[in-house]
Amino acid sequence: MxxxxxxxxxxxxxxxxxxxxxxxxxxxxxxxxxxxxxxxxxxxxxxxxxxxxxxxxxxxxxxxxxxxxxxxxxxxxxxxxxxxxxxxxxxxxxxxxxxxxxxxxxxxxxxxxxxxxxxxxxxxxxxxxxxxxxxxxxxxxxxxxxxxxxxxxxxxxxxxxxxxxxxxxxxxxxxxxxxxxxxxxxxxxxxxxxxxxxxxxxxxxxxxxxxxxxxxxxxxxxxxxxxxxxxxxxxxxxxxxxxxxxxxxxxxxxxSSAPPAPPAPEPRTPQTRPTTPEIDLDQLRAQQRAGAVVLDVREPHETATGVLPGSVLLPLGDLLADPSRVDADRVVVVCAHGIRARRAADVLRGRGVTASVLAGGLAGWRS
CATH class of the missing domain: 3.40.50.720 (NAD(P)-binding Rossmann-like Domain)
Known part of the structure:
Protein backbone atom coordinates (compact mmCIF):
# COMPACT_ATOMS: atom_id res chain seq x y z
CA MET A 1 0.00 0.00 0.00
CA SER A 256 -10.61 -8.51 15.21
CA SER A 257 -10.59 -8.93 11.43
CA ALA A 258 -9.47 -12.56 11.48
CA PRO A 259 -11.78 -14.99 9.62
CA PRO A 260 -14.21 -17.11 11.64
CA ALA A 261 -12.62 -20.13 13.24
CA PRO A 262 -13.32 -23.43 11.42
CA PRO A 263 -15.68 -25.93 13.05
CA ALA A 264 -14.12 -27.70 15.99
CA PRO A 265 -12.88 -31.22 15.17
CA GLU A 266 -14.33 -34.28 16.80
CA PRO A 267 -13.03 -34.72 20.37
CA ARG A 268 -10.00 -36.93 20.65
CA THR A 269 -7.37 -37.76 23.18
CA PRO A 270 -5.11 -34.72 23.49
CA GLN A 271 -1.48 -35.15 22.58
CA THR A 272 1.01 -32.98 24.38
CA ARG A 273 4.59 -32.34 23.39
CA PRO A 274 6.98 -34.02 25.81
CA THR A 275 8.72 -31.58 28.08
CA THR A 276 12.29 -31.86 29.27
CA PRO A 277 12.39 -32.94 32.94
CA GLU A 278 13.85 -30.42 35.37
CA ILE A 279 15.66 -31.45 38.54
CA ASP A 280 17.18 -29.60 41.47
CA LEU A 281 20.80 -29.66 42.59
CA ASP A 282 20.35 -32.48 45.09
CA GLN A 283 18.69 -34.63 42.43
CA LEU A 284 21.49 -33.80 40.02
CA ARG A 285 24.08 -35.02 42.51
CA ALA A 286 22.10 -38.19 43.13
CA GLN A 287 21.87 -38.90 39.40
CA GLN A 288 25.57 -38.19 39.01
CA ARG A 289 26.39 -40.71 41.74
CA ALA A 290 24.17 -43.20 39.93
CA GLY A 291 26.22 -42.81 36.75
CA ALA A 292 24.59 -39.94 34.85
CA VAL A 293 26.86 -37.52 32.98
CA VAL A 294 26.62 -33.85 33.95
CA LEU A 295 27.02 -31.95 30.68
CA ASP A 296 27.90 -28.23 30.92
CA VAL A 297 27.05 -26.48 27.61
CA ARG A 298 28.36 -23.04 28.54
CA GLU A 299 31.15 -21.28 26.66
CA PRO A 300 34.79 -21.57 27.80
CA HIS A 301 34.87 -18.04 29.24
CA GLU A 302 31.92 -19.02 31.44
CA THR A 303 33.24 -22.38 32.60
CA ALA A 304 36.57 -20.73 33.43
CA THR A 305 34.83 -19.14 36.43
CA GLY A 306 33.86 -22.52 37.88
CA VAL A 307 32.02 -25.76 37.11
CA LEU A 308 30.23 -28.50 38.98
CA PRO A 309 32.74 -31.21 39.93
CA GLY A 310 32.85 -34.03 37.41
CA SER A 311 31.14 -32.07 34.63
CA VAL A 312 31.83 -32.75 30.96
CA LEU A 313 32.32 -29.44 29.13
CA LEU A 314 30.86 -29.12 25.63
CA PRO A 315 29.63 -25.71 24.36
CA LEU A 316 26.12 -25.75 22.93
CA GLY A 317 27.27 -24.85 19.42
CA ASP A 318 29.64 -27.82 19.33
CA LEU A 319 26.94 -30.15 20.59
CA LEU A 320 24.42 -28.95 18.00
CA ALA A 321 27.01 -29.37 15.25
CA ASP A 322 27.70 -32.99 16.29
CA PRO A 323 25.33 -34.46 18.92
CA SER A 324 27.09 -37.82 18.60
CA ARG A 325 29.92 -36.35 20.70
CA VAL A 326 27.76 -37.11 23.74
CA ASP A 327 28.24 -40.83 24.31
CA ALA A 328 26.07 -41.49 27.34
CA ASP A 329 22.68 -43.01 28.11
CA ARG A 330 21.76 -40.60 30.92
CA VAL A 331 22.66 -36.92 30.94
CA VAL A 332 21.88 -33.91 33.11
CA VAL A 333 22.51 -30.72 31.13
CA VAL A 334 23.46 -27.46 32.83
CA CYS A 335 24.09 -23.88 31.67
CA ALA A 336 23.85 -20.43 33.21
CA HIS A 337 20.07 -20.02 33.26
CA GLY A 338 18.65 -23.23 31.78
CA ILE A 339 17.77 -21.93 28.30
CA ARG A 340 20.68 -23.52 26.45
CA ALA A 341 20.44 -26.62 28.60
CA ARG A 342 16.85 -27.25 27.51
CA ARG A 343 17.81 -26.87 23.87
CA ALA A 344 20.67 -29.34 24.26
CA ALA A 345 18.49 -31.78 26.20
CA ASP A 346 15.82 -31.69 23.49
CA VAL A 347 18.42 -32.64 20.88
CA LEU A 348 19.76 -35.46 23.03
CA ARG A 349 16.30 -36.77 23.85
CA GLY A 350 15.61 -36.85 20.12
CA ARG A 351 18.56 -39.24 19.85
CA GLY A 352 17.19 -41.52 22.56
CA VAL A 353 19.29 -40.19 25.43
CA THR A 354 17.58 -39.87 28.83
CA ALA A 355 18.23 -36.16 29.43
CA SER A 356 17.12 -33.69 32.09
CA VAL A 357 18.18 -30.15 32.98
CA LEU A 358 19.12 -28.31 36.15
CA ALA A 359 16.11 -26.10 36.92
CA GLY A 360 16.96 -22.42 36.78
CA GLY A 361 20.50 -23.12 35.61
CA LEU A 362 23.66 -22.65 37.61
CA ALA A 363 22.77 -19.02 38.34
CA GLY A 364 19.81 -20.20 40.37
CA TRP A 365 22.02 -22.43 42.52
CA ARG A 366 25.05 -20.17 42.81
CA SER A 367 25.15 -20.28 46.59
Whole structure:
Protein backbone atom coordinates (compact mmCIF):
# COMPACT_ATOMS: atom_id res chain seq x y z
CA MET A 1 0.00 0.00 0.00
CA UNK A 2 1.23 3.49 -0.86
CA UNK A 3 0.88 6.11 1.89
CA UNK A 4 1.09 9.88 1.71
CA UNK A 5 4.32 11.32 3.14
CA UNK A 6 4.20 11.52 6.91
CA UNK A 7 6.13 14.80 7.22
CA UNK A 8 5.81 18.13 5.43
CA UNK A 9 9.11 19.38 3.93
CA UNK A 10 11.16 22.31 5.12
CA UNK A 11 11.46 25.16 2.63
CA UNK A 12 15.09 24.63 1.73
CA UNK A 13 18.29 22.80 2.60
CA UNK A 14 21.59 24.41 3.43
CA UNK A 15 24.18 24.24 0.67
CA UNK A 16 26.32 21.97 2.82
CA UNK A 17 23.47 19.55 3.57
CA UNK A 18 22.44 19.51 -0.09
CA UNK A 19 25.99 18.50 -0.97
CA UNK A 20 26.15 15.88 1.77
CA UNK A 21 22.89 14.21 0.69
CA UNK A 22 23.40 14.58 -3.07
CA UNK A 23 22.80 10.88 -3.74
CA UNK A 24 19.28 11.20 -2.36
CA UNK A 25 18.58 14.15 -4.67
CA UNK A 26 18.85 11.91 -7.74
CA UNK A 27 17.06 8.96 -6.14
CA UNK A 28 13.68 8.34 -7.80
CA UNK A 29 10.86 8.97 -5.34
CA UNK A 30 13.03 10.86 -2.85
CA UNK A 31 14.71 13.76 -4.62
CA UNK A 32 15.05 17.24 -3.18
CA UNK A 33 11.55 17.26 -1.71
CA UNK A 34 11.99 13.93 0.02
CA UNK A 35 15.26 15.13 1.49
CA UNK A 36 13.55 18.24 2.79
CA UNK A 37 10.95 15.99 4.42
CA UNK A 38 13.73 14.04 6.13
CA UNK A 39 15.23 17.29 7.39
CA UNK A 40 11.85 18.26 8.85
CA UNK A 41 11.30 14.87 10.50
CA UNK A 42 11.56 14.04 14.18
CA UNK A 43 12.15 10.36 14.98
CA UNK A 44 12.28 8.87 18.47
CA UNK A 45 14.58 5.86 18.85
CA UNK A 46 14.04 3.81 21.99
CA UNK A 47 17.27 2.04 22.84
CA UNK A 48 20.82 2.75 21.67
CA UNK A 49 21.95 -0.88 21.68
CA UNK A 50 22.22 -3.58 19.04
CA UNK A 51 19.31 -2.33 16.91
CA UNK A 52 19.30 1.32 17.97
CA UNK A 53 22.97 1.81 17.05
CA UNK A 54 22.66 1.16 13.29
CA UNK A 55 19.27 2.89 13.26
CA UNK A 56 20.76 6.08 14.69
CA UNK A 57 23.68 5.97 12.26
CA UNK A 58 21.42 5.35 9.25
CA UNK A 59 18.90 8.05 10.15
CA UNK A 60 21.66 10.55 10.86
CA UNK A 61 23.39 9.77 7.58
CA UNK A 62 20.05 10.10 5.78
CA UNK A 63 19.65 13.63 7.13
CA UNK A 64 16.76 13.21 9.55
CA UNK A 65 16.55 16.59 11.28
CA UNK A 66 15.83 15.56 14.87
CA UNK A 67 16.42 12.24 16.59
CA UNK A 68 15.43 11.67 20.20
CA UNK A 69 17.54 8.84 21.67
CA UNK A 70 16.08 7.25 24.80
CA UNK A 71 18.35 4.97 26.85
CA UNK A 72 19.39 4.96 30.49
CA UNK A 73 22.19 2.42 30.18
CA UNK A 74 25.98 2.76 30.15
CA UNK A 75 28.31 1.06 27.67
CA UNK A 76 29.85 -2.27 28.61
CA UNK A 77 32.72 -3.92 26.80
CA UNK A 78 30.47 -6.84 25.80
CA UNK A 79 28.20 -4.37 23.95
CA UNK A 80 30.83 -3.65 21.31
CA UNK A 81 30.24 -6.94 19.48
CA UNK A 82 26.99 -5.57 18.02
CA UNK A 83 26.37 -1.98 19.21
CA UNK A 84 28.36 -0.33 16.44
CA UNK A 85 27.75 3.28 17.42
CA UNK A 86 29.95 2.90 20.50
CA UNK A 87 33.74 2.60 20.79
CA UNK A 88 36.08 0.94 23.27
CA UNK A 89 36.96 4.33 24.71
CA UNK A 90 33.25 4.88 25.47
CA UNK A 91 33.01 1.98 27.95
CA UNK A 92 31.47 3.25 31.17
CA UNK A 93 29.87 6.26 29.47
CA UNK A 94 26.13 6.74 28.89
CA UNK A 95 24.96 5.28 25.60
CA UNK A 96 23.10 8.48 24.75
CA UNK A 97 26.35 10.46 25.05
CA UNK A 98 28.09 8.08 22.67
CA UNK A 99 25.19 8.38 20.22
CA UNK A 100 25.39 12.17 20.38
CA UNK A 101 29.12 12.11 19.66
CA UNK A 102 28.82 9.72 16.71
CA UNK A 103 25.89 11.55 15.13
CA UNK A 104 27.55 14.94 15.40
CA UNK A 105 30.58 13.60 13.56
CA UNK A 106 28.40 12.17 10.80
CA UNK A 107 25.84 14.92 10.19
CA UNK A 108 26.43 18.24 11.97
CA UNK A 109 22.94 19.49 11.06
CA UNK A 110 21.10 16.59 12.68
CA UNK A 111 19.97 17.46 16.20
CA UNK A 112 20.23 14.62 18.70
CA UNK A 113 18.05 14.93 21.79
CA UNK A 114 19.53 12.53 24.38
CA UNK A 115 17.16 11.28 27.05
CA UNK A 116 19.00 9.26 29.67
CA UNK A 117 15.89 7.74 31.20
CA UNK A 118 14.47 4.24 31.41
CA UNK A 119 11.23 4.38 29.45
CA UNK A 120 8.27 3.06 31.43
CA UNK A 121 4.51 3.41 31.56
CA UNK A 122 4.77 6.65 33.57
CA UNK A 123 7.08 8.57 31.23
CA UNK A 124 6.60 6.95 27.81
CA UNK A 125 4.07 9.45 26.49
CA UNK A 126 6.20 12.37 27.62
CA UNK A 127 9.37 10.99 26.06
CA UNK A 128 7.74 10.13 22.74
CA UNK A 129 5.50 13.20 22.38
CA UNK A 130 6.47 15.54 19.57
CA UNK A 131 7.99 12.87 17.35
CA UNK A 132 6.60 11.92 13.96
CA UNK A 133 7.27 8.22 14.41
CA UNK A 134 8.98 5.84 16.83
CA UNK A 135 11.51 3.07 16.26
CA UNK A 136 11.65 0.43 18.97
CA UNK A 137 15.15 -0.98 19.48
CA UNK A 138 14.60 -2.35 22.99
CA UNK A 139 15.38 -5.89 24.10
CA UNK A 140 12.56 -6.94 26.43
CA UNK A 141 8.90 -7.49 25.69
CA UNK A 142 7.95 -5.65 28.84
CA UNK A 143 9.41 -2.42 27.42
CA UNK A 144 8.16 -3.15 23.89
CA UNK A 145 4.63 -3.42 25.26
CA UNK A 146 4.97 -0.03 26.98
CA UNK A 147 6.34 1.58 23.80
CA UNK A 148 3.50 0.12 21.72
CA UNK A 149 0.87 1.36 24.18
CA UNK A 150 2.33 4.87 24.19
CA UNK A 151 2.44 4.98 20.39
CA UNK A 152 -1.18 3.87 20.27
CA UNK A 153 -2.17 6.60 22.73
CA UNK A 154 -0.28 9.25 20.72
CA UNK A 155 -1.42 7.95 17.33
CA UNK A 156 2.18 7.45 16.16
CA UNK A 157 3.43 4.81 13.71
CA UNK A 158 5.81 2.34 15.36
CA UNK A 159 8.61 0.79 13.35
CA UNK A 160 9.31 -2.43 15.20
CA UNK A 161 11.93 -5.16 15.13
CA UNK A 162 13.11 -7.99 17.30
CA UNK A 163 16.27 -10.05 17.01
CA UNK A 164 17.55 -13.15 18.77
CA UNK A 165 20.32 -15.57 17.95
CA UNK A 166 20.29 -15.79 14.11
CA UNK A 167 16.69 -14.70 13.53
CA UNK A 168 14.73 -11.46 13.36
CA UNK A 169 11.31 -9.97 12.67
CA UNK A 170 10.50 -6.53 11.27
CA UNK A 171 7.17 -4.77 10.77
CA UNK A 172 5.30 -1.47 11.22
CA UNK A 173 2.47 -1.04 13.70
CA UNK A 174 -0.01 1.83 13.48
CA UNK A 175 -3.23 1.81 15.47
CA UNK A 176 -4.39 5.19 14.07
CA UNK A 177 -3.36 5.06 10.41
CA UNK A 178 -4.80 7.17 7.56
CA UNK A 179 -8.35 6.41 6.50
CA UNK A 180 -8.69 3.17 4.59
CA UNK A 181 -5.59 1.61 6.14
CA UNK A 182 -6.21 -1.25 8.60
CA UNK A 183 -5.08 -0.54 12.16
CA UNK A 184 -2.56 -3.09 13.45
CA UNK A 185 -0.81 -3.15 16.81
CA UNK A 186 1.66 -5.27 18.72
CA UNK A 187 -1.14 -7.30 20.31
CA UNK A 188 -2.13 -8.54 16.85
CA UNK A 189 1.27 -10.20 16.50
CA UNK A 190 1.95 -11.08 20.14
CA UNK A 191 -1.19 -11.19 22.29
CA UNK A 192 -0.68 -10.10 25.88
CA UNK A 193 1.34 -12.64 27.83
CA UNK A 194 2.39 -14.71 24.80
CA UNK A 195 6.05 -13.61 24.81
CA UNK A 196 6.73 -12.95 28.50
CA UNK A 197 9.14 -15.86 29.00
CA UNK A 198 11.37 -15.44 25.95
CA UNK A 199 15.09 -15.71 26.77
CA UNK A 200 17.24 -12.62 26.55
CA UNK A 201 20.14 -12.15 24.16
CA UNK A 202 22.48 -12.44 27.13
CA UNK A 203 21.18 -15.98 27.66
CA UNK A 204 21.11 -17.29 24.07
CA UNK A 205 23.30 -14.85 22.16
CA UNK A 206 22.83 -12.72 19.05
CA UNK A 207 24.73 -12.51 15.77
CA UNK A 208 26.26 -9.04 15.78
CA UNK A 209 26.21 -8.55 12.01
CA UNK A 210 22.49 -9.33 11.91
CA UNK A 211 21.87 -6.26 14.10
CA UNK A 212 23.21 -4.09 11.28
CA UNK A 213 20.95 -5.80 8.74
CA UNK A 214 17.83 -5.40 10.85
CA UNK A 215 18.73 -1.89 12.02
CA UNK A 216 19.08 -0.89 8.38
CA UNK A 217 15.65 -2.33 7.64
CA UNK A 218 14.11 -0.38 10.51
CA UNK A 219 15.70 2.87 9.34
CA UNK A 220 14.50 2.20 5.79
CA UNK A 221 10.91 1.76 6.99
CA UNK A 222 11.14 5.10 8.79
CA UNK A 223 12.51 6.82 5.68
CA UNK A 224 9.71 5.33 3.56
CA UNK A 225 7.06 6.60 5.95
CA UNK A 226 8.60 10.07 6.17
CA UNK A 227 9.04 10.57 2.42
CA UNK A 228 6.09 8.56 1.11
CA UNK A 229 8.31 6.45 -1.14
CA UNK A 230 7.67 2.73 -1.52
CA UNK A 231 5.36 0.50 0.50
CA UNK A 232 5.89 0.34 4.28
CA UNK A 233 5.53 -2.94 6.14
CA UNK A 234 2.03 -2.20 7.41
CA UNK A 235 0.14 -5.48 7.55
CA UNK A 236 3.27 -7.43 6.68
CA UNK A 237 5.87 -9.09 8.88
CA UNK A 238 9.32 -9.86 7.46
CA UNK A 239 11.02 -12.85 9.06
CA UNK A 240 14.80 -13.04 8.65
CA UNK A 241 16.81 -16.27 8.94
CA UNK A 242 20.50 -15.40 8.81
CA UNK A 243 21.64 -19.03 8.85
CA UNK A 244 19.82 -19.85 5.61
CA UNK A 245 20.29 -16.36 4.19
CA UNK A 246 16.57 -16.01 3.55
CA UNK A 247 13.69 -13.68 4.32
CA UNK A 248 10.00 -14.42 4.07
CA UNK A 249 6.91 -12.29 4.41
CA UNK A 250 3.94 -13.16 6.61
CA UNK A 251 0.61 -11.29 6.29
CA UNK A 252 -0.37 -9.53 9.49
CA UNK A 253 -3.84 -8.26 10.26
CA UNK A 254 -5.85 -7.16 13.23
CA UNK A 255 -7.11 -9.99 15.40
CA SER A 256 -10.61 -8.51 15.21
CA SER A 257 -10.59 -8.93 11.43
CA ALA A 258 -9.47 -12.56 11.48
CA PRO A 259 -11.78 -14.99 9.62
CA PRO A 260 -14.21 -17.11 11.64
CA ALA A 261 -12.62 -20.13 13.24
CA PRO A 262 -13.32 -23.43 11.42
CA PRO A 263 -15.68 -25.93 13.05
CA ALA A 264 -14.12 -27.70 15.99
CA PRO A 265 -12.88 -31.22 15.17
CA GLU A 266 -14.33 -34.28 16.80
CA PRO A 267 -13.03 -34.72 20.37
CA ARG A 268 -10.00 -36.93 20.65
CA THR A 269 -7.37 -37.76 23.18
CA PRO A 270 -5.11 -34.72 23.49
CA GLN A 271 -1.48 -35.15 22.58
CA THR A 272 1.01 -32.98 24.38
CA ARG A 273 4.59 -32.34 23.39
CA PRO A 274 6.98 -34.02 25.81
CA THR A 275 8.72 -31.58 28.08
CA THR A 276 12.29 -31.86 29.27
CA PRO A 277 12.39 -32.94 32.94
CA GLU A 278 13.85 -30.42 35.37
CA ILE A 279 15.66 -31.45 38.54
CA ASP A 280 17.18 -29.60 41.47
CA LEU A 281 20.80 -29.66 42.59
CA ASP A 282 20.35 -32.48 45.09
CA GLN A 283 18.69 -34.63 42.43
CA LEU A 284 21.49 -33.80 40.02
CA ARG A 285 24.08 -35.02 42.51
CA ALA A 286 22.10 -38.19 43.13
CA GLN A 287 21.87 -38.90 39.40
CA GLN A 288 25.57 -38.19 39.01
CA ARG A 289 26.39 -40.71 41.74
CA ALA A 290 24.17 -43.20 39.93
CA GLY A 291 26.22 -42.81 36.75
CA ALA A 292 24.59 -39.94 34.85
CA VAL A 293 26.86 -37.52 32.98
CA VAL A 294 26.62 -33.85 33.95
CA LEU A 295 27.02 -31.95 30.68
CA ASP A 296 27.90 -28.23 30.92
CA VAL A 297 27.05 -26.48 27.61
CA ARG A 298 28.36 -23.04 28.54
CA GLU A 299 31.15 -21.28 26.66
CA PRO A 300 34.79 -21.57 27.80
CA HIS A 301 34.87 -18.04 29.24
CA GLU A 302 31.92 -19.02 31.44
CA THR A 303 33.24 -22.38 32.60
CA ALA A 304 36.57 -20.73 33.43
CA THR A 305 34.83 -19.14 36.43
CA GLY A 306 33.86 -22.52 37.88
CA VAL A 307 32.02 -25.76 37.11
CA LEU A 308 30.23 -28.50 38.98
CA PRO A 309 32.74 -31.21 39.93
CA GLY A 310 32.85 -34.03 37.41
CA SER A 311 31.14 -32.07 34.63
CA VAL A 312 31.83 -32.75 30.96
CA LEU A 313 32.32 -29.44 29.13
CA LEU A 314 30.86 -29.12 25.63
CA PRO A 315 29.63 -25.71 24.36
CA LEU A 316 26.12 -25.75 22.93
CA GLY A 317 27.27 -24.85 19.42
CA ASP A 318 29.64 -27.82 19.33
CA LEU A 319 26.94 -30.15 20.59
CA LEU A 320 24.42 -28.95 18.00
CA ALA A 321 27.01 -29.37 15.25
CA ASP A 322 27.70 -32.99 16.29
CA PRO A 323 25.33 -34.46 18.92
CA SER A 324 27.09 -37.82 18.60
CA ARG A 325 29.92 -36.35 20.70
CA VAL A 326 27.76 -37.11 23.74
CA ASP A 327 28.24 -40.83 24.31
CA ALA A 328 26.07 -41.49 27.34
CA ASP A 329 22.68 -43.01 28.11
CA ARG A 330 21.76 -40.60 30.92
CA VAL A 331 22.66 -36.92 30.94
CA VAL A 332 21.88 -33.91 33.11
CA VAL A 333 22.51 -30.72 31.13
CA VAL A 334 23.46 -27.46 32.83
CA CYS A 335 24.09 -23.88 31.67
CA ALA A 336 23.85 -20.43 33.21
CA HIS A 337 20.07 -20.02 33.26
CA GLY A 338 18.65 -23.23 31.78
CA ILE A 339 17.77 -21.93 28.30
CA ARG A 340 20.68 -23.52 26.45
CA ALA A 341 20.44 -26.62 28.60
CA ARG A 342 16.85 -27.25 27.51
CA ARG A 343 17.81 -26.87 23.87
CA ALA A 344 20.67 -29.34 24.26
CA ALA A 345 18.49 -31.78 26.20
CA ASP A 346 15.82 -31.69 23.49
CA VAL A 347 18.42 -32.64 20.88
CA LEU A 348 19.76 -35.46 23.03
CA ARG A 349 16.30 -36.77 23.85
CA GLY A 350 15.61 -36.85 20.12
CA ARG A 351 18.56 -39.24 19.85
CA GLY A 352 17.19 -41.52 22.56
CA VAL A 353 19.29 -40.19 25.43
CA THR A 354 17.58 -39.87 28.83
CA ALA A 355 18.23 -36.16 29.43
CA SER A 356 17.12 -33.69 32.09
CA VAL A 357 18.18 -30.15 32.98
CA LEU A 358 19.12 -28.31 36.15
CA ALA A 359 16.11 -26.10 36.92
CA GLY A 360 16.96 -22.42 36.78
CA GLY A 361 20.50 -23.12 35.61
CA LEU A 362 23.66 -22.65 37.61
CA ALA A 363 22.77 -19.02 38.34
CA GLY A 364 19.81 -20.20 40.37
CA TRP A 365 22.02 -22.43 42.52
CA ARG A 366 25.05 -20.17 42.81
CA SER A 367 25.15 -20.28 46.59
Missing amino acids: ILAPLVAPVDTLSDRERERTARHAVLAGVGDEGQRRLTAAHVAVVGAGGLGSPVILALTAAGVGTITVIDDDVIEYANLQRQVIHRADDVGSPKVASALRAAAALSPETRIEPRRERLDADNASRLLAGSDLVIDGTDTFETRTVVAAACAALGLPLVWGVIQEFHAQVTVFWTDPPEGIPAIGLDDLYPAGSADDLPTCAEVGVLGSLCLTVGGMLATEAIKLITGVGEPLLGRLVVVDALSGTTREVPLRAA
